[in-house]
Amino acid sequence: LTLNQAASGLKVGESFATDIIKPEERVLPPKEKAPFITFVLGGPGSGKGTQCEKIVETFGLQHLSAGDLLRREIAMHTENGAMILNLIKDGKIVPSEVTVKLIQKELESSDNRKFLIDGFPRTEENRVAFERIIRADPDVVLFFDCPEEEMVKRVLNRNQGRIDDNITTMKKRLKIFNALNRPVIDYYKNKGKLYTINAVGTVDDIFQHVLPIFNSFEQLKESSHVNPQSHLGPSLKPRHHQQLKQHRQNEYNNSGFTSLSFTKPSPTPLLIGKQSIHRTQLEALDSVITDLETSAQKGISITEPEIFASLLETCYSLRAIDHGVRVHHLIPPYLLRNNVGISSKLVRLYASCGFAEVAHEVFDRMSKRESSPFAWNSLISGYAELGQYEDAMALYFQMAEDGVKPDRFTFPRVLKACGGIGSVQIGEAIHRDLVKAGFGYDVYVLNALVDMYAKCGDIVKARNVFYMIPNKDYVSWNSMLTGYLHHGLLHEALDIFRLMVQNGIEPDKVAISSVLARVLSFKHGRQLHGWVIRRGMEWELSVANALIVLYSKRGQLDQACFIFDQMLERDTVSWNAIISVHSKDSNGFKYFEQMQRADAKPDGITFVSVLSLCANTGMVEDGERLFSLMSKEYGINPKMEHYACMVNLYGRAGMMEEAYSMIVQEMEFEAGPTVWGALLYACYLHGNTDIGEVAAQRLFELEPDNEHNFELLMRIYSKAKRAEDVERVRQMLVDRGLET
Ligand SMILES: Nc1ncnc2c1ncn2[C@@H]1O[C@H](COP(=O)(O)OP(=O)(O)OP(=O)(O)O)[C@@H](O)[C@H]1O
Numbered sequence: 001l002t003l004n005q006a007a008s009g010l011k012v013g014e015s016f017a018t019d020i021i022k023p024e025e026r027v028l029p030p031k032e033k034a035p036f037i038t039f040v041l042g043g044p045g046s047g048k049g050t051q052c053e054k055i056v057e058t059f060g061l062q063h064l065s066a067g068d069l070l071r072r073e074i075a076m077h078t079e080n081g082a083m084i085l086n087l088i089k090d091g092k093i094v095p096s097e098v099t100v101k102l103i104q105k106e107l108e109s110s111d112n113r114k115f116l117i118d119g120f121p122r123t124e125e126n127r128v129a130f131e132r133i134i135r136a137d138p139d140v141v142l143f144f145d146c147p148e149e150e151m152v153k154r155v156l157n158r159n160q161g162r163i164d165d166n167i168t169t170m171k172k173r174l175k176i177f178n179a180l181n182r183p184v185i186d187y188y189k190n191k192g193k194l195y196t197i198n199a200v201g202t203v204d205d206i207f208q209h210v211l212p213i214f215n216s217f218e219q220l221k222e223s224s225h226v227n228p229q230s231h232l233g234p235s236l237k238p239r240h241h242q243q244l245k246q247h248r249q250n251e252y253n254n255s256g257f258t259s260l261s262f263t264k265p266s267p268t269p270l271l272i273g274k275q276s277i278h279r280t281q282l283e284a285l286d287s288v289i290t291d292l293e294t295s296a297q298k299g300i301s302i303t304e305p306e307i308f309a310s311l312l313e314t315c316y317s318l319r320a321i322d323h324g325v326r327v328h329h330l331i332p333p334y335l336l337r338n339n340v341g342i343s344s345k346l347v348r349l350y351a352s353c354g355f356a357e358v359a360h361e362v363f364d365r366m367s368k369r370e371s372s373p374f375a376w377n378s379l380i381s382g383y384a385e386l387g388q389y390e391d392a393m394a395l396y397f398q399m400a401e402d403g404v405k406p407d408r409f410t411f412p413r414v415l416k417a418c419g420g421i422g423s424v425q426i427g428e429a430i431h432r433d434l435v436k437a438g439f440g441y442d443v444y445v446l447n448a449l450v451d452m453y454a455k456c457g458d459i460v461k462a463r464n465v466f467y468m469i470p471n472k473d474y475v476s477w478n479s480m481l482t483g484y485l486h487h488g489l490l491h492e493a494l495d496i497f498r499l500m501v502q503n504g505i506e507p508d509k510v511a512i513s514s515v516l517a518r519v520l521s522f523k524h525g526r527q528l529h530g531w532v533i534r535r536g537m538e539w540e541l542s543v544a545n546a547l548i549v550l551y552s553k554r555g556q557l558d559q560a561c562f563i564f565d566q567m568l569e570r571d572t573v574s575w576n577a578i579i580s581v582h583s584k585d586s587n588g589f590k591y592f593e594q595m596q597r598a599d600a601k602p603d604g605i606t607f608v609s610v611l612s613l614c615a616n617t618g619m620v621e622d623g624e625r626l627f628s629l630m631s632k633e634y635g636i637n638p639k640m641e642h643y644a645c646m647v648n649l650y651g652r653a654g655m656m657e658e659a660y661s662m663i664v665q666e667m668e669f670e671a672g673p674t675v676w677g678a679l680l681y682a683c684y685l686h687g688n689t690d691i692g693e694v695a696a697q698r699l700f701e702l703e704p705d706n707e708h709n710f711e712l713l714m715r716i717y718s719k720a721k722r723a724e725d726v727e728r729v730r731q732m733l734v735d736r737g738l739e740t
């Protein structure tokens, strides 16, 4: 089944979308003003980029490669750089909002009105975000259709040092392409805009199939600076092609014609210098550091601050802490003490890799740390990420004492720490500070303020700040939504969700999965599911996990299993969800075994599910084996719930002695109501009055107000035909005021 089939098979109601996306919002600008847009699709390594270069030469379109734009963000260490790096490394799709904004910037800053947007849209979510933000539709969609083995071969031979050109990431990219890009291709096919090109053959042969497509558009022929009809006859060899390219470029440069802008293809930014062309960035980094170490051993001292600054920057972007430590050892101590730039970068590296203590040591040795808030911010952030909120707060207060002026990056970090501590009073003080410092209208800072107030339990203040934010971005909306959910205010959360969509803001996957997990009405849940499918977000890990729970809560096991089986990646939460769906049938075992084979790590919750399954299906020996496996193999110490499962397992099987001795001999802590309750229920099932009396006695002490325990004991006596005892327990109920 393709995802599209899956989506239509679900027959999910459309009403959510029609409710929240107004058709008038989708009105596109008049056609004559719209740029000519071509989307270039195809699997990784299908040759999109190569063909785009040729289209640019011939028809003068501007080439925008979504992948290159994202890689440029990494190389420039922008706010999103690290996040993008992590996603690309894993072959995952970057949030649409980010990619579309990058494309938008390029479109808006170009004089050209004809664009080749390559590697985009990758998902339905990408597509919808483009329509919403750019308000334009493509005129042409090219799809380079290439067999997987050919794509793998091309990518592995590409040798451009791209971090994602390796077999492991390639497999993931292909999986994601098949799952998420195919529906987009189908979409354009149905709209009659798709041109499928067989991408096997020589570059020139393939281009011969591309030419007629563009030739059929008059506006392209008019302004192309070469004659496309005469370009690249079948016999023209690549060598000639290069010469021709140069010649045309010269002609163009001399023509004084400026209305078409041809951006130079940007170099792949994940490279370090030219020598790294055959390596990954980490290998290149390693090699540079090794060279420096060798020089240092030979007594050649390296003192150029720029070298260390650049190396530390790369270590930070790759979170390569081991390499960072080696660079640290190479930096002369006087340089580290006196050069704020280098020491600050080192502090940031240690702090961002979870070594806040080491970062603090470097920080303490800095001679001019009051000259900039950079190192302070890094350290505050490092502590906040580790949950050491008091340390983060202390640094903030120390900043003020040392006369360091906080900047817009300080406040979100310290507010995060404050949210962790949960103190509204301190939060209000920071709120005053940030207003005084002139950040009272800064969206980035105000978003953190909303989050802080919500986490500190003051949802009213959170809401007040939220409504004051002048240009709310998607973080603002998501913070408010999460705040409401955190406070159990589901209706308010759903209102925000609707408003978000009405305002063209995409709720993020955390917000969506949180809403799905808490949604009370199944109708709303299904509508949300439909909406999620249309956004192409169904297979986001947290969203898919929440959907499994949604359907299993409603007993729609087939649907839950379908989602699980189609998931591209799974975590322990996914496995737990699907095993617990099957906690009453032996399929749960199948999934548990599959989980073990997949090397996924079970946790305590997994074992509660499998042990319950054993109890429900009478698989005593398996239960015993799993109980022992849990601690021996996985190092999970049994908790109250696991003992309750074992008592239930033995109890249901009528093994009352074993159940009882599990409590009195095996347990290393006092048994609670769940454990005694399981024993009492088993006594009722098997008519065991003696053990039942002991269990009931303990339960009366532990839960004096729980009438169900009294009722169960009465039933046990009643089964044993002990009417007097039944009456005695009833009287106990009356005496305690529990009889209804
Ligand atoms: N027709 C072809 N035959 C053989 N190799 C090709 C062909 N077209 C491109 N290549 C080579 O295959 C590799 C991948 O091509 P290209 O970078 O154009 O693919 P892409 O679809 O843009 O990839 P990605 O989506 O990963 O960026 C490059 O090394 C390129 O030189």
Ligand SMILES: Nc1ccn([C@@H]2O[C@H](COP(=O)(O)O)[C@@H](O)[C@H]2O)c(=O)n1
Residues within 6 Å of the ligand: 044, 045, 066, 067, 068, 070, 087, 088, 089, 091, 092, 093, 094, 095, 099, 118, 119, 120, 121, 122, 126, 164, 173
């Ligand atoms: N619309 C897009 C395009 C790309 N990405 C990410 O970049 C990686 C590389 O893309 P190429 O087109 O250069 O192969 C890709 O695997 C994605 O991680 C994206 O997220 N969204």
